Amino acid sequence: MCGYVSIYYKNNKYASLKEDVIEDINNKIFHRGPDDVGYFISEKVSLGFRRLSIIDVDNGKQPFNKGNTTMVFNGEIYNYLKLRQELKNKGYLFYTDSDTEVLLSAYIDMKEEMLDKLVGMYSFLIWDEEDKSLFGARDIFGIKPLYYIETEDFIAFASEYKSLVNLLDNRNLNKLSLQQYLSFQYPVGENTMFKDIKKIMPGHYFKIKDNKMIIEKYYDINYKSNESVTKEDVYNVIYNSIKSHMVSDVEVGTFLSGGVDSSIIAAIASKINPDIKSFSIGFGIDGYDELDIAKETADRLGIENIQINVTQDQYIRELPNIVRLLDDPLADPSAIGLYFLSREASKYVKVVLSGEGADELFGGYNIYKEYYSLKPFLNIPDRISSVINKMANSMPNIKGKNYLLRATTPLRQRYIGNAKIFENKDVENILRLYNSEYKYENITKDIYNEAENMGYDYVTTMQYIDMNTWLPGDILLKGDKMSMGASIELRVPFLDKNVFELSKGLSLKQKVTKKQSKVLLREAFEGIVPDHVVQKRKLGFPTPIRVWLKEELGDVVRKTIKDADVEQIINKEYAIELLDDHIRGVADNSRKVWTIFMFCLWHQIFVENLSVEFAH
Structure with missing residues:
Protein backbone atom coordinates (compact mmCIF):
# COMPACT_ATOMS: atom_id res chain seq x y z
CA MET A 1 0.00 0.00 0.00
CA CYS A 2 2.60 2.55 1.08
CA GLY A 3 5.71 3.36 3.01
CA TYR A 4 6.62 5.62 5.88
CA VAL A 5 9.43 7.02 7.98
CA SER A 6 9.48 8.51 11.46
CA ILE A 7 11.89 10.05 13.95
CA TYR A 8 11.21 10.22 17.69
CA TYR A 9 13.49 12.87 19.23
CA LYS A 10 14.98 12.25 22.65
CA ASN A 11 16.28 15.83 22.82
CA ASN A 12 16.29 19.06 20.78
CA LYS A 13 19.64 18.50 19.07
CA TYR A 14 18.01 18.32 15.62
CA ALA A 15 15.20 20.83 16.22
CA SER A 16 16.16 23.09 13.29
CA LEU A 17 16.67 20.16 10.90
CA LYS A 18 13.48 18.14 11.51
CA GLU A 19 11.71 19.09 8.31
CA ASP A 20 14.75 18.64 6.04
CA VAL A 21 15.72 15.28 7.59
CA ILE A 22 12.27 13.71 7.45
CA GLU A 23 11.78 14.80 3.82
CA ASP A 24 15.18 13.46 2.82
CA ILE A 25 14.68 9.99 4.30
CA ASN A 26 11.08 9.86 3.02
CA ASN A 27 12.17 10.57 -0.56
CA LYS A 28 14.29 7.41 -0.52
CA ILE A 29 11.11 5.29 -0.55
CA PHE A 30 9.28 7.21 -3.29
CA HIS A 31 8.63 3.91 -5.13
CA ARG A 32 6.45 2.65 -2.26
CA GLY A 33 3.97 5.48 -2.73
CA PRO A 34 4.20 7.61 -5.86
CA ASP A 35 0.59 8.83 -5.60
CA ASP A 36 0.90 11.20 -2.64
CA VAL A 37 3.19 12.44 0.13
CA GLY A 38 2.47 13.83 3.61
CA TYR A 39 4.20 14.99 6.78
CA PHE A 40 3.50 15.59 10.45
CA ILE A 41 6.13 17.42 12.50
CA SER A 42 5.87 18.20 16.21
CA GLU A 43 8.28 18.90 19.02
CA LYS A 44 8.78 15.20 19.84
CA VAL A 45 8.11 13.29 16.63
CA SER A 46 8.23 13.65 12.85
CA LEU A 47 6.24 11.41 10.50
CA GLY A 48 6.65 11.09 6.74
CA PHE A 49 4.46 9.09 4.37
CA ARG A 50 4.40 7.92 0.74
CA ARG A 51 1.02 6.72 -0.52
CA LEU A 52 -0.05 4.15 -3.07
CA SER A 53 -3.79 4.85 -3.22
CA ILE A 54 -5.88 1.66 -2.90
CA ILE A 55 -8.91 2.21 -0.64
CA ASP A 56 -10.84 5.51 -0.37
CA VAL A 57 -8.51 7.11 -2.88
CA ASP A 58 -9.72 10.65 -2.17
CA ASN A 59 -9.81 10.60 1.64
CA GLY A 60 -7.19 8.11 2.78
CA LYS A 61 -4.32 10.58 2.95
CA GLN A 62 -1.66 10.18 5.64
CA PRO A 63 -0.36 11.02 8.19
CA PHE A 64 -3.93 10.62 9.43
CA ASN A 65 -5.13 12.59 12.43
CA LYS A 66 -8.03 11.95 14.76
CA GLY A 67 -8.38 13.76 18.05
CA ASN A 68 -5.00 13.87 19.74
CA THR A 69 -3.56 10.97 17.72
CA THR A 70 -1.73 10.86 14.39
CA MET A 71 -0.89 7.72 12.44
CA VAL A 72 1.12 6.41 9.50
CA PHE A 73 0.09 2.95 8.31
CA ASN A 74 1.40 0.56 5.66
CA GLY A 75 -0.84 -2.34 4.66
CA GLU A 76 -4.50 -3.34 4.60
CA ILE A 77 -6.99 -4.28 7.32
CA TYR A 78 -9.28 -6.81 5.67
CA ASN A 79 -11.91 -6.89 8.41
CA TYR A 80 -12.12 -3.12 8.69
CA LEU A 81 -15.80 -2.95 7.74
CA LYS A 82 -16.69 -5.26 10.64
CA LEU A 83 -14.49 -3.27 13.03
CA ARG A 84 -15.98 -0.02 11.75
CA GLN A 85 -19.48 -1.20 12.61
CA GLU A 86 -18.40 -2.34 16.10
CA LEU A 87 -16.87 1.07 16.72
CA LYS A 88 -19.92 2.89 15.35
CA ASN A 89 -22.04 0.91 17.80
CA LYS A 90 -19.84 2.37 20.54
CA GLY A 91 -20.51 5.88 19.32
CA TYR A 92 -17.51 6.55 17.11
CA LEU A 93 -18.05 8.76 14.07
CA PHE A 94 -16.25 8.22 10.76
CA TYR A 95 -15.43 10.82 8.17
CA THR A 96 -13.78 8.62 5.54
CA ASP A 97 -14.31 5.15 4.07
CA SER A 98 -10.70 4.13 4.70
CA ASP A 99 -9.35 1.29 6.82
CA THR A 100 -6.82 3.84 8.09
CA GLU A 101 -9.45 5.71 10.09
CA VAL A 102 -10.84 2.43 11.43
CA LEU A 103 -7.39 1.31 12.59
CA LEU A 104 -6.71 4.60 14.37
CA SER A 105 -10.16 4.63 15.97
CA ALA A 106 -9.63 1.08 17.19
CA TYR A 107 -6.41 2.18 18.87
CA ILE A 108 -8.14 5.16 20.51
CA ASP A 109 -10.81 2.81 21.83
CA MET A 110 -8.75 -0.23 22.89
CA LYS A 111 -5.05 0.76 22.81
CA GLU A 112 -2.81 -2.30 22.23
CA GLU A 113 -5.72 -4.71 22.83
CA MET A 114 -7.03 -3.76 19.39
CA LEU A 115 -4.23 -5.88 17.86
CA ASP A 116 -6.18 -9.02 18.77
CA LYS A 117 -9.02 -7.80 16.54
CA LEU A 118 -7.01 -7.17 13.38
CA VAL A 119 -7.04 -9.36 10.29
CA GLY A 120 -4.65 -8.03 7.72
CA MET A 121 -1.11 -7.10 6.76
CA TYR A 122 0.27 -4.06 8.49
CA SER A 123 2.94 -2.05 10.15
CA PHE A 124 2.01 1.29 11.67
CA LEU A 125 3.06 4.07 14.04
CA ILE A 126 0.66 6.12 16.20
CA TRP A 127 1.70 9.32 17.95
CA ASP A 128 -0.46 10.06 21.00
CA GLU A 129 -0.09 13.77 21.76
CA GLU A 130 -1.90 13.55 25.07
CA ASP A 131 0.17 10.62 26.36
CA LYS A 132 3.34 11.84 24.62
CA SER A 133 3.97 8.29 23.41
CA LEU A 134 4.70 6.57 20.11
CA PHE A 135 3.02 3.18 19.60
CA GLY A 136 3.68 0.81 16.71
CA ALA A 137 3.17 -2.79 15.61
CA ARG A 138 3.84 -5.30 12.86
CA ASP A 139 1.44 -7.99 11.58
CA ILE A 140 1.57 -11.54 12.91
CA PHE A 141 3.34 -13.08 9.90
CA GLY A 142 5.68 -10.22 9.02
CA ILE A 143 4.11 -9.40 5.65
CA LYS A 144 4.90 -5.70 6.05
CA PRO A 145 8.39 -4.64 7.17
CA LEU A 146 9.45 -2.20 9.88
CA TYR A 147 13.08 -1.22 10.60
CA TYR A 148 14.49 1.02 13.30
CA ILE A 149 17.68 2.48 14.73
CA GLU A 150 18.19 3.92 18.21
CA THR A 151 20.86 6.45 19.18
CA GLU A 152 21.44 8.74 22.15
CA ASP A 153 19.50 11.47 20.35
CA PHE A 154 16.64 9.75 18.51
CA ILE A 155 14.82 6.55 17.51
CA ALA A 156 14.05 6.37 13.78
CA PHE A 157 11.71 4.00 11.91
CA ALA A 158 11.21 3.17 8.23
CA SER A 159 9.46 0.73 5.94
CA GLU A 160 12.81 0.20 4.20
CA TYR A 161 16.16 0.61 5.86
CA LYS A 162 17.71 2.50 2.94
CA SER A 163 15.97 5.49 4.54
CA LEU A 164 17.95 4.98 7.74
CA VAL A 165 21.45 4.29 6.43
CA ASN A 166 22.46 7.95 6.17
CA LEU A 167 21.44 8.46 9.81
CA LEU A 168 24.10 5.99 10.94
CA ASP A 169 27.35 7.35 12.36
CA ASN A 170 29.15 4.28 10.98
CA ARG A 171 28.07 1.60 8.53
CA ASN A 172 29.29 -1.25 10.71
CA LEU A 173 28.78 -4.76 9.38
CA ASN A 174 26.90 -7.16 11.63
CA LYS A 175 29.25 -10.15 11.74
CA LEU A 176 26.56 -12.44 13.16
CA SER A 177 24.18 -11.53 10.32
CA LEU A 178 26.80 -12.17 7.66
CA GLN A 179 27.53 -15.63 9.03
CA GLN A 180 23.79 -16.37 9.26
CA TYR A 181 23.29 -15.13 5.73
CA LEU A 182 25.77 -17.56 4.22
CA SER A 183 23.76 -20.53 5.52
CA PHE A 184 20.20 -19.16 5.59
CA GLN A 185 20.56 -16.83 2.54
CA TYR A 186 19.19 -13.90 4.58
CA PRO A 187 19.89 -12.32 8.00
CA VAL A 188 17.73 -14.06 10.61
CA GLY A 189 15.41 -12.58 13.22
CA GLU A 190 15.67 -8.98 14.34
CA ASN A 191 19.12 -8.46 12.85
CA THR A 192 20.03 -6.84 9.55
CA MET A 193 23.40 -6.73 7.81
CA PHE A 194 24.09 -3.44 9.58
CA LYS A 195 24.94 -3.71 13.26
CA ASP A 196 22.83 -0.69 14.24
CA ILE A 197 19.68 -1.34 12.16
CA LYS A 198 17.10 -3.73 13.62
CA LYS A 199 13.70 -5.11 12.65
CA ILE A 200 10.52 -5.08 14.68
CA MET A 201 9.65 -8.77 14.65
CA PRO A 202 6.35 -10.21 13.34
CA GLY A 203 3.60 -10.27 15.96
CA HIS A 204 5.29 -7.62 18.11
CA TYR A 205 4.35 -4.11 19.19
CA PHE A 206 6.37 -1.38 20.84
CA LYS A 207 5.79 1.76 22.84
CA ILE A 208 8.12 4.69 23.35
CA LYS A 209 7.51 7.04 26.25
CA ASP A 210 9.89 9.28 28.16
CA ASN A 211 12.64 8.31 25.69
CA LYS A 212 12.40 4.61 26.58
CA MET A 213 11.35 1.92 24.10
CA ILE A 214 9.64 -1.29 25.22
CA ILE A 215 8.95 -4.13 22.74
CA GLU A 216 6.36 -6.84 23.49
CA LYS A 217 5.10 -9.92 21.67
CA TYR A 218 1.33 -9.98 21.15
CA TYR A 219 0.80 -13.10 18.98
CA ASP A 220 2.30 -16.58 19.05
CA ILE A 221 2.49 -18.83 16.01
CA ASN A 222 1.54 -22.26 17.32
CA TYR A 223 -0.05 -25.50 16.12
CA LYS A 224 -2.55 -27.87 17.67
CA SER A 225 -3.84 -30.84 15.71
CA ASN A 226 -7.52 -31.55 16.36
CA GLU A 227 -8.31 -34.07 13.56
CA SER A 228 -11.63 -32.30 12.91
CA VAL A 229 -10.76 -29.97 10.02
CA THR A 230 -12.62 -30.89 6.82
CA LYS A 231 -11.98 -30.00 3.21
CA GLU A 232 -15.19 -27.93 3.31
CA ASP A 233 -13.69 -25.92 6.18
CA VAL A 234 -10.55 -25.32 4.16
CA TYR A 235 -12.48 -24.26 1.07
CA ASN A 236 -14.71 -21.84 2.97
CA VAL A 237 -11.97 -20.11 4.95
CA ILE A 238 -9.79 -19.63 1.86
CA TYR A 239 -12.73 -18.46 -0.27
CA ASN A 240 -13.63 -15.86 2.35
CA SER A 241 -10.03 -14.74 2.65
CA ILE A 242 -9.61 -14.28 -1.10
CA LYS A 243 -12.89 -12.38 -1.24
CA SER A 244 -11.79 -9.98 1.51
CA HIS A 245 -8.38 -9.56 -0.13
CA MET A 246 -10.09 -8.41 -3.33
CA VAL A 247 -11.77 -5.42 -1.67
CA SER A 248 -10.24 -2.39 -3.37
CA ASP A 249 -11.12 0.87 -5.10
CA VAL A 250 -8.62 0.05 -7.84
CA GLU A 251 -8.26 -2.95 -10.16
CA VAL A 252 -6.98 -6.22 -8.66
CA GLY A 253 -5.07 -8.90 -10.61
CA THR A 254 -3.46 -12.21 -9.70
CA PHE A 255 -0.12 -13.91 -10.26
CA LEU A 256 -0.41 -17.32 -11.91
CA SER A 257 2.38 -19.89 -12.07
CA GLY A 258 2.05 -23.55 -12.91
CA GLY A 259 1.46 -24.48 -9.27
CA VAL A 260 -1.60 -25.28 -7.20
CA ASP A 261 -1.40 -22.29 -4.80
CA SER A 262 -1.65 -19.52 -7.37
CA SER A 263 -4.18 -21.61 -9.33
CA ILE A 264 -6.45 -21.82 -6.27
CA ILE A 265 -6.35 -18.05 -5.89
CA ALA A 266 -6.96 -17.49 -9.60
CA ALA A 267 -9.86 -19.96 -9.62
CA ILE A 268 -11.65 -18.33 -6.68
CA ALA A 269 -10.80 -14.79 -7.80
CA SER A 270 -12.27 -15.55 -11.22
CA LYS A 271 -15.54 -16.59 -9.58
CA ILE A 272 -15.67 -13.26 -7.75
CA ASN A 273 -14.48 -11.23 -10.75
CA PRO A 274 -14.63 -13.06 -14.10
CA ASP A 275 -12.70 -10.20 -15.73
CA ILE A 276 -9.64 -10.53 -13.50
CA LYS A 277 -6.26 -10.46 -15.22
CA SER A 278 -3.54 -13.02 -14.43
CA PHE A 279 0.20 -12.56 -14.85
CA SER A 280 2.89 -15.17 -15.51
CA ILE A 281 6.65 -15.20 -16.08
CA GLY A 282 9.10 -17.45 -17.88
CA PHE A 283 12.77 -17.50 -18.85
CA GLY A 284 12.66 -19.36 -22.16
CA ILE A 285 14.76 -22.28 -20.89
CA ASP A 286 13.52 -25.86 -20.51
CA GLY A 287 12.94 -26.77 -16.88
CA TYR A 288 12.62 -23.11 -15.84
CA ASP A 289 9.38 -22.22 -17.55
CA GLU A 290 5.76 -23.07 -16.76
CA LEU A 291 4.10 -20.53 -19.04
CA ASP A 292 2.31 -23.25 -21.01
CA ILE A 293 0.77 -24.65 -17.82
CA ALA A 294 -0.23 -21.18 -16.63
CA LYS A 295 -1.83 -20.42 -20.00
CA GLU A 296 -3.77 -23.70 -19.92
CA THR A 297 -4.99 -22.90 -16.39
CA ALA A 298 -6.07 -19.40 -17.37
CA ASP A 299 -7.88 -20.70 -20.46
CA ARG A 300 -9.80 -23.27 -18.43
CA LEU A 301 -10.75 -20.60 -15.90
CA GLY A 302 -11.74 -18.26 -18.72
CA ILE A 303 -9.49 -15.40 -17.62
CA GLU A 304 -6.90 -13.30 -19.41
CA ASN A 305 -3.27 -14.35 -18.97
CA ILE A 306 -0.54 -11.79 -19.60
CA GLN A 307 2.90 -13.37 -19.98
CA ILE A 308 6.48 -12.12 -20.05
CA ASN A 309 9.77 -13.82 -20.83
CA VAL A 310 12.86 -12.45 -19.08
CA THR A 311 16.17 -12.68 -20.91
CA GLN A 312 19.60 -13.07 -19.35
CA ASP A 313 20.52 -9.52 -20.44
CA GLN A 314 17.43 -8.05 -18.76
CA TYR A 315 18.11 -10.05 -15.61
CA ILE A 316 21.72 -8.85 -15.39
CA ARG A 317 20.83 -5.22 -16.05
CA GLU A 318 18.36 -5.05 -13.14
CA LEU A 319 20.57 -6.70 -10.50
CA PRO A 320 21.97 -3.49 -8.90
CA ASN A 321 18.48 -1.99 -8.72
CA ILE A 322 17.15 -5.18 -7.14
CA VAL A 323 19.83 -5.11 -4.44
CA ARG A 324 18.99 -1.47 -3.65
CA LEU A 325 15.31 -2.36 -3.33
CA LEU A 326 15.94 -5.38 -1.10
CA ASP A 327 18.00 -3.48 1.50
CA ASP A 328 19.64 -6.56 3.03
CA PRO A 329 21.23 -9.04 0.61
CA LEU A 330 18.90 -11.91 -0.25
CA ALA A 331 20.42 -14.88 -2.06
CA ASP A 332 17.13 -16.06 -3.53
CA PRO A 333 17.43 -15.63 -7.31
CA SER A 334 13.64 -15.79 -7.73
CA ALA A 335 13.39 -12.29 -6.21
CA ILE A 336 14.51 -10.78 -9.52
CA GLY A 337 11.83 -12.66 -11.44
CA LEU A 338 9.23 -11.47 -8.94
CA TYR A 339 10.30 -7.89 -9.61
CA PHE A 340 9.88 -8.31 -13.38
CA LEU A 341 6.48 -9.92 -12.84
CA SER A 342 5.39 -7.10 -10.52
CA ARG A 343 6.59 -4.48 -12.97
CA GLU A 344 4.60 -6.06 -15.78
CA ALA A 345 1.46 -6.35 -13.63
CA SER A 346 1.76 -2.70 -12.57
CA LYS A 347 1.01 -1.68 -16.17
CA TYR A 348 -2.52 -3.04 -15.71
CA VAL A 349 -3.40 -3.15 -11.99
CA LYS A 350 -2.40 -1.62 -8.65
CA VAL A 351 -3.09 -4.70 -6.51
CA VAL A 352 -2.11 -8.30 -7.21
CA LEU A 353 -2.86 -11.54 -5.34
CA SER A 354 -0.18 -14.16 -4.77
CA GLY A 355 0.08 -17.63 -3.23
CA GLU A 356 2.77 -17.11 -0.58
CA GLY A 357 2.21 -18.93 2.71
CA ALA A 358 0.26 -21.94 1.46
CA ASP A 359 3.28 -24.23 1.76
CA GLU A 360 4.05 -23.20 5.33
CA LEU A 361 0.43 -23.45 6.49
CA PHE A 362 -0.71 -26.57 4.65
CA GLY A 363 2.50 -28.63 4.39
CA GLY A 364 3.57 -27.95 0.85
CA TYR A 365 7.32 -28.29 0.72
CA ASN A 366 8.66 -31.52 -0.72
CA ILE A 367 11.22 -31.77 2.06
CA TYR A 368 8.39 -32.28 4.57
CA LYS A 369 7.77 -35.69 2.99
CA GLU A 370 11.20 -36.93 4.09
CA TYR A 371 9.59 -37.85 7.41
CA TYR A 372 8.17 -40.98 5.79
CA SER A 373 11.43 -42.07 4.16
CA LEU A 374 13.43 -41.50 7.37
CA LYS A 375 10.80 -42.94 9.69
CA PRO A 376 12.53 -46.34 10.16
CA PHE A 377 15.50 -44.53 11.78
CA LEU A 378 13.69 -41.96 13.88
CA ASN A 379 13.05 -44.16 16.90
CA ILE A 380 16.30 -46.08 17.14
CA PRO A 381 18.46 -45.39 20.24
CA ASP A 382 20.80 -42.40 20.02
CA ARG A 383 23.93 -44.50 20.58
CA ILE A 384 23.09 -46.78 17.64
CA SER A 385 22.18 -43.80 15.46
CA SER A 386 25.51 -42.21 16.36
CA VAL A 387 27.44 -45.30 15.32
CA ILE A 388 25.64 -45.49 11.96
CA ASN A 389 26.28 -41.77 11.42
CA LYS A 390 30.02 -42.20 11.97
CA MET A 391 30.07 -45.17 9.59
CA ALA A 392 28.20 -43.16 6.94
CA ASN A 393 30.64 -40.28 7.29
CA SER A 394 33.55 -42.60 6.55
CA MET A 395 31.90 -44.06 3.46
CA PRO A 396 32.90 -42.93 -0.05
CA ASN A 397 30.35 -40.86 -1.98
CA ILE A 398 28.14 -43.74 -2.99
CA LYS A 399 24.39 -44.12 -3.31
CA GLY A 400 22.74 -44.22 0.11
CA LYS A 401 25.35 -42.23 1.98
CA ASN A 402 23.36 -38.98 2.11
CA TYR A 403 20.26 -40.89 3.17
CA LEU A 404 22.08 -42.46 6.11
CA LEU A 405 23.56 -39.13 7.14
CA ARG A 406 20.14 -37.43 7.10
CA ALA A 407 18.48 -40.31 8.90
CA THR A 408 21.03 -40.37 11.73
CA THR A 409 21.58 -36.62 12.14
CA PRO A 410 19.02 -35.02 14.51
CA LEU A 411 16.67 -32.63 12.72
CA ARG A 412 17.78 -29.65 14.81
CA GLN A 413 21.38 -30.14 13.66
CA ARG A 414 20.62 -30.01 9.95
CA TYR A 415 17.28 -28.31 9.20
CA ILE A 416 17.30 -24.51 9.40
CA GLY A 417 14.48 -23.73 7.00
CA ASN A 418 13.39 -24.58 3.50
CA ALA A 419 16.75 -23.66 1.99
CA LYS A 420 20.26 -24.09 3.34
CA ILE A 421 23.17 -22.82 1.30
CA PHE A 422 26.48 -23.40 3.15
CA GLU A 423 27.29 -25.93 5.84
CA ASN A 424 29.19 -24.60 8.85
CA LYS A 425 32.49 -26.07 7.63
CA ASP A 426 32.06 -24.28 4.31
CA VAL A 427 31.27 -20.98 6.02
CA GLU A 428 34.53 -21.36 7.91
CA ASN A 429 36.34 -21.62 4.56
CA ILE A 430 34.61 -18.53 3.16
CA LEU A 431 34.66 -16.14 6.10
CA ARG A 432 37.76 -14.54 7.49
CA LEU A 433 35.54 -13.44 10.42
CA TYR A 434 34.21 -16.89 11.28
CA ASN A 435 32.87 -17.37 14.81
CA SER A 436 32.05 -20.91 15.98
CA GLU A 437 29.39 -19.52 18.35
CA TYR A 438 27.36 -18.41 15.30
CA LYS A 439 26.83 -21.91 13.88
CA TYR A 440 23.44 -22.19 12.25
CA GLU A 441 22.10 -24.73 14.76
CA ASN A 442 22.71 -22.19 17.53
CA ILE A 443 20.52 -19.68 15.69
CA THR A 444 17.53 -22.05 15.54
CA LYS A 445 18.10 -23.66 18.94
CA ASP A 446 15.45 -21.63 20.78
CA ILE A 447 12.86 -22.30 18.07
CA TYR A 448 13.51 -26.05 18.30
CA ASN A 449 13.23 -25.89 22.08
CA GLU A 450 9.85 -24.19 21.75
CA ALA A 451 8.69 -26.84 19.27
CA GLU A 452 9.85 -29.60 21.61
CA ASN A 453 8.07 -28.02 24.58
CA MET A 454 4.88 -27.84 22.51
CA GLY A 455 5.19 -31.52 21.57
CA TYR A 456 5.24 -30.95 17.81
CA ASP A 457 5.74 -33.90 15.50
CA TYR A 458 8.54 -34.07 12.91
CA VAL A 459 6.68 -32.25 10.10
CA THR A 460 5.09 -29.63 12.34
CA THR A 461 8.51 -28.86 13.77
CA MET A 462 9.78 -28.21 10.24
CA GLN A 463 6.79 -25.96 9.60
CA TYR A 464 7.46 -24.09 12.83
CA ILE A 465 11.07 -23.49 11.81
CA ASP A 466 9.95 -22.22 8.39
CA MET A 467 7.27 -19.95 9.87
CA ASN A 468 9.86 -18.31 12.09
CA THR A 469 12.76 -18.11 9.63
CA TRP A 470 12.18 -18.77 5.93
CA LEU A 471 8.73 -17.19 5.62
CA PRO A 472 9.51 -13.72 7.03
CA GLY A 473 13.21 -13.76 6.11
CA ASP A 474 12.87 -14.73 2.45
CA ILE A 475 9.35 -15.26 1.11
CA LEU A 476 7.65 -12.20 2.56
CA LEU A 477 10.67 -9.93 2.34
CA LYS A 478 11.04 -10.41 -1.40
CA GLY A 479 7.27 -10.23 -1.88
CA ASP A 480 7.04 -6.83 -0.24
CA LYS A 481 10.25 -5.30 -1.61
CA MET A 482 9.87 -6.50 -5.19
CA SER A 483 6.20 -5.52 -5.50
CA MET A 484 6.69 -2.16 -3.81
CA GLY A 485 9.75 -1.61 -5.99
CA ALA A 486 7.34 -1.72 -8.94
CA SER A 487 4.79 0.46 -7.06
CA ILE A 488 2.22 -2.32 -6.80
CA GLU A 489 0.60 -3.87 -3.73
CA LEU A 490 1.04 -7.63 -3.23
CA ARG A 491 -1.65 -9.36 -1.18
CA VAL A 492 -1.28 -12.90 0.18
CA PRO A 493 -4.69 -14.47 0.96
CA PHE A 494 -3.24 -17.67 2.45
CA LEU A 495 -1.51 -15.61 5.14
CA ASP A 496 -4.71 -14.57 6.82
CA LYS A 497 -5.23 -14.98 10.55
CA ASN A 498 -8.44 -16.97 10.03
CA VAL A 499 -6.77 -19.27 7.51
CA PHE A 500 -3.89 -19.91 9.89
CA GLU A 501 -6.16 -20.55 12.87
CA LEU A 502 -7.82 -23.30 10.82
CA SER A 503 -4.68 -24.74 9.23
CA LYS A 504 -2.83 -25.11 12.52
CA GLY A 505 -5.31 -27.85 13.43
CA LEU A 506 -4.44 -30.12 10.50
CA SER A 507 -3.26 -33.62 11.28
CA LEU A 508 -0.06 -35.02 9.80
CA LYS A 509 -1.87 -37.06 7.15
CA GLN A 510 -3.84 -33.97 6.11
CA LYS A 511 -0.59 -32.18 5.38
CA VAL A 512 1.75 -34.74 3.82
CA THR A 513 1.85 -38.38 2.86
CA LYS A 514 4.74 -40.34 1.44
CA LYS A 515 3.74 -39.29 -2.09
CA GLN A 516 1.84 -36.02 -1.72
CA SER A 517 2.08 -32.62 -0.06
CA LYS A 518 -0.74 -30.20 0.89
CA VAL A 519 -3.10 -33.16 0.96
CA LEU A 520 -6.25 -31.56 2.37
CA LEU A 521 -5.71 -28.29 0.51
CA ARG A 522 -5.62 -30.17 -2.80
CA GLU A 523 -8.71 -32.18 -1.86
CA ALA A 524 -10.58 -29.00 -0.95
CA PHE A 525 -10.16 -27.58 -4.45
CA GLU A 526 -10.63 -30.68 -6.60
CA GLY A 527 -13.10 -29.85 -9.33
CA ILE A 528 -12.45 -26.13 -8.89
CA VAL A 529 -8.79 -25.96 -9.86
CA PRO A 530 -8.09 -27.63 -13.24
CA ASP A 531 -7.05 -31.28 -12.92
CA HIS A 532 -3.67 -30.75 -14.60
CA VAL A 533 -2.67 -28.57 -11.61
CA VAL A 534 -4.24 -30.25 -8.56
CA GLN A 535 -1.86 -33.20 -8.35
CA LYS A 536 1.13 -31.47 -9.92
CA ARG A 537 4.46 -31.78 -8.12
CA LYS A 538 5.76 -28.55 -6.63
CA LEU A 539 8.38 -26.86 -8.81
CA GLY A 540 8.68 -23.55 -6.97
CA PHE A 541 9.79 -20.40 -8.73
CA PRO A 542 12.74 -21.66 -10.79
CA THR A 543 15.35 -19.22 -12.11
CA PRO A 544 18.06 -20.40 -14.55
Missing part, protein backbone atom coordinates in the same frame (compact mmCIF):
# COMPACT_ATOMS: atom_id res chain seq x y z
CA ILE A 545 21.14 -19.02 -12.80
CA ARG A 546 22.63 -22.54 -12.95
CA VAL A 547 22.68 -22.16 -16.74
CA TRP A 548 23.43 -18.45 -16.94
CA LEU A 549 26.44 -18.62 -14.58
CA LYS A 550 28.17 -20.58 -17.35
CA GLU A 551 27.46 -17.70 -19.73
CA GLU A 552 27.44 -13.87 -19.49
CA LEU A 553 26.11 -13.83 -15.93
CA GLY A 554 29.19 -15.72 -14.79
CA ASP A 555 31.42 -12.93 -16.11
CA VAL A 556 29.44 -10.32 -14.16
CA VAL A 557 29.58 -12.40 -10.99
CA ARG A 558 33.33 -12.99 -11.30
CA LYS A 559 34.08 -9.29 -11.81
CA THR A 560 31.85 -8.22 -8.90
CA ILE A 561 33.51 -10.64 -6.48
CA LYS A 562 36.97 -9.52 -7.61
CA ASP A 563 36.15 -5.78 -7.46
CA ALA A 564 34.24 -5.66 -4.16
CA ASP A 565 36.24 -4.29 -1.24
CA VAL A 566 35.70 -7.39 0.91
CA GLU A 567 39.17 -8.93 1.05
CA GLN A 568 39.19 -8.66 4.85
CA ILE A 569 35.79 -10.39 5.04
CA ILE A 570 35.53 -12.99 2.27
CA ASN A 571 38.01 -15.54 0.95
CA LYS A 572 37.75 -14.47 -2.68
CA GLU A 573 39.96 -17.28 -3.98
CA TYR A 574 37.55 -19.84 -2.50
CA ALA A 575 34.59 -18.03 -4.06
CA ILE A 576 36.18 -17.93 -7.53
CA GLU A 577 37.10 -21.61 -7.21
CA LEU A 578 33.43 -22.42 -6.57
CA LEU A 579 32.49 -20.51 -9.72
CA ASP A 580 35.16 -22.21 -11.81
CA ASP A 581 34.09 -25.67 -10.61
CA HIS A 582 30.51 -24.80 -11.52
CA ILE A 583 31.45 -23.66 -15.02
CA ARG A 584 33.51 -26.83 -15.59
CA GLY A 585 30.62 -28.99 -14.40
CA VAL A 586 32.48 -30.38 -11.39
CA ALA A 587 29.53 -29.49 -9.12
CA ASP A 588 26.37 -27.41 -9.19
CA ASN A 589 27.62 -24.49 -7.09
CA SER A 590 25.12 -22.02 -8.50
CA ARG A 591 23.35 -21.18 -5.23
CA LYS A 592 26.61 -20.96 -3.28
CA VAL A 593 28.21 -18.65 -5.84
CA TRP A 594 25.05 -16.56 -5.98
CA THR A 595 25.04 -16.13 -2.20
CA ILE A 596 28.59 -14.77 -2.18
CA PHE A 597 27.95 -12.60 -5.24
CA MET A 598 24.82 -10.96 -3.77
CA PHE A 599 26.72 -10.06 -0.61
CA CYS A 600 29.57 -8.54 -2.63
CA LEU A 601 27.15 -6.51 -4.74
CA TRP A 602 25.30 -5.38 -1.59
CA HIS A 603 28.62 -4.36 -0.03
CA GLN A 604 29.52 -2.26 -3.07
CA ILE A 605 26.18 -0.46 -2.99
CA PHE A 606 25.44 -0.04 0.72
CA VAL A 607 28.87 -0.03 2.38
CA GLU A 608 31.21 1.28 -0.33
CA ASN A 609 28.39 3.59 -1.51
CA LEU A 610 29.10 2.95 -5.19
CA SER A 611 26.68 3.63 -8.05
CA VAL A 612 26.93 0.18 -9.59
CA GLU A 613 25.45 -0.46 -13.03
CA PHE A 614 25.65 -3.52 -15.24
CA ALA A 615 25.42 -2.21 -18.79
CA HIS A 616 24.77 -5.27 -20.91
